[in-house]
Amino acid sequence: MMSVWWNIDGIVHYELVPDAVNADLYSEQLSQVYEVLKTRYSALINQKKVLLQHDNAPAHRARLTTNRIKYLGGRQNVHDDERSGRPVTATDNAAVASVRNVVEADRRVTIDGIMIRLPPGREFGRSSIGTIMSNVLNFRKVCARWVPRLLSENHKQQRMEAARAFLEMHRRDGDQLFYRIVTGDESWVHHSTPETKRQSMVWKKPEESAPKKAKVTISAGKVMAIVFWDCKGVLLVDYLPPNITVNAARYCEVLNELRSPINGNVLDFCLG
DSSP states (O other): OEEEEEETTEEEEEEEOSSOOOHHHHHHHHHHHHHHHHHHOHHHHHTTOOBOOOOOOTTTSSHHHHHHHHHHTOBOOOSOOOOOSOOOOSOSHHHHHHHHHHHHHOTTOOHHHHHHHSOTTOOOOHHHHHHIIIIISOOOOOOOOOOSOOOOHHHHHHHHHHHHHHHHHHHHHGGGGGGGOOEEEEEEEESOOOOOTTTTOOOOOTTSOOOOOOOOOOOSOEEEEEEEEETTEEEEEEEOOTTOOOOHHHHHHHHHHHHHHHHHHHHHHHHO
16 A cells, blocks of 8 residues: 655655554654655745645544644644634735745746745735735736747847838838738648637527537648738749758749739739
């Protein structure tokens, strides 16, 4: 038999038990777990905020076990103890500064992580820390936003200069500038792209059941396409043969093919 103790961070203590777990063995394990917690989470031990969760086995509810838990300062009851007087506020300047220092050091820290890293003597509950984070410090936790690529400072400078050049040309030429802009890009095109879950949304009545949709993955087969377009639409689509990459020579060939559709669009604009 194996006896395992764990918390949200992982396994705290484990050992192989040859026989059944009795109150004496369980009390000894409690002391061992306490020593591990005292090393890893001294703040929780000092604040007596270790909450023990176990089932109703005889060894877990024996008087020896209960006395050992009380001696070690742990808790088995999830409710607050009765206390008199007005609750102590946890949003004073010192408390806010302590929470701010922890968050500024690690922006990925969780509420439980803040509780652990606070200086000894600061008895903050989850709700108090949450109040400080949201109402006082105005923090909210968000996921990282996916972007196609991370731009360097040089790339940002080039894009800013290009934007300024376009603004200057638009100031000089007006909306006619849009007919002179041709954009090109390369992209992988899959042989089969399944419909997304959002694309398959339908209206339904309350008494109707929602439709089911099997999960389909994007096909492995794909081809590289070079696409050029302007304000009127697509000008040219060039599919690369297998095992061919876009190099300078291939790109020059595509640009030569682009001359004809560009000249046709310019002629249409002049006649229009």
